[in-house]
Amino acid sequence: MTARAPRIRVQRRPVHGVLLLDKPLGLSSNDALQKAKWLLRAEKAGHTGTLDPLATGVLPLCFGAATKFSALQLHAPKTYEAIALLGTTTSTGDAEGQVLEQRSVDSAQLTDERLAAVQAQFTGPIRQVPPMHSALKKDGRALYEYARAGLEVERPARDVEIFKMNLALTQTGEAQAAIKIRVTCSKGTYIRTLGEDIGQALGCGAHLVFLRRIDTGGLGVERCITLEQLQAMDEDQRLAQVQPAQTLLAGHATITLDEQEAGRFLSGLRRRGPWPDAPAVAVYAEQPHALLGVGHVSGGELIPDRLLSPLEIQQILQGAPRADHITP
Known part of the structure; x- marks a missing residue:
């Protein structure tokens, strides 16, 4: 039997500040946080709200003293770019779920005027029913736990606000009709649900096949670093990527x-x-x-x-x- 290699014990140290991470596809927010925390050898860390594993983009990670201000980003407006594939609905509202229904899409009906009307319909204060595949809790359990058990529970609609939105007709790589969505919204907005509701309003259904957060509270993706870039650096270079805690206090x-x-x-x-x-x-x-x-x-x-x-x-x-x- 091969002996197991000894685990390397990381010597932690106090790190204070904010790392603006461009979260990769397929990684949970907490997994991304733990990888960055390990690379920085930081004692204390937290993120500023979850980003779905199938989403990429801006994820501010707080270390040390900066964790005291992480809630500010929870409440900050956020901007996303998304693509909703038309004609197919899924159990999760994204490409990870099972197909529920497929409908034909008449692209000739997707005129600029039609898109503008739907855009206006979903701009401003709106109400959303949270998706079953979400971390929102009911009776102490996350909704996705009920969903994985094949159960659907009642969820009250929530008030959110769409500050700005732009819809444009596009196509996927397989030449399927899709809608490109750019939206700035309030805390608690589910972009998967928004994509589903837009598809429903267009009469053909939809689900998200791409989601990227490009800004949160004025912190844009152009300021972010990837885990791969961070890993390729030496320790001094990594620490230099940690911005001061007041980065979260720009307003x-x-x-x-x-x-x-x-x-x-x-x-x-x-x-x-x-x-x-x-x-x-x-x-x-x-x-x-x-x-x-x-x-x-x-x-x-x-x-x-x-x-x-x-x-x-x-x-x-x-x-x-x-x-x-x-x-x-």
Whole structure:
């Protein structure tokens, strides 16, 4: 019997910041996170919301102190590009499921005017019934667990919003009629369900054969790196790909506090100053210049919401190899 090779124990280290990953096809968000965490030898990590295994694109991964701000990306608008194959519906709403129904597609009926009408129908506030093949929970179990057991449970429709959408007629590699979808939407929008609903509105049914997230909260895919690229780098190059935690705070107003005020804020105390009301503020220490946390301003009071620990701030300052790792 061949002896099993000993497992290599990875020496973890504190890593603080955000890795903008271009998630590959076929990998779950958590699997992608674990691979990146292993490559960076990071102690603490989390992602900012799941992306289906059959989807690719922007997946911000948070490490260390940045995990405190990951929820901001959960609520951020997201932009996707998708292709829905017309004429075929599946059990999952994508190419992974079993074919449920096939209908003929009359491309002559898919005029620009027809597409514009359907586009208008699904733009703005809409209601969606979550798909059975999703991670949404009912009675403590994910819906996909019921689906795999052959069960369908009642799911209440949810309110979501489509901020912007464009539909265009296209073809797949097999010359089958399809719709190219580009959509910017709110949190909780299921693009598979949107593709199915668009197919239903066109009278022929549809399922997704391609899905790519190209932006989340202003973080575009052009800024992302792949796991293959990360793996090919040495350790210093990998760490250089980790952007500062404040990358997640681009939409926040900024306030800089002197040493005494920074210490009080960091201890959780409200501070009073000449600041206009603001729902989201990134707060920095003046010297040394460092992110302290986030808060909001109401009635001239700066109120802490999420704070970094003194140890996290010290590690960020000691480990930042470039000045742009600590500037807002």
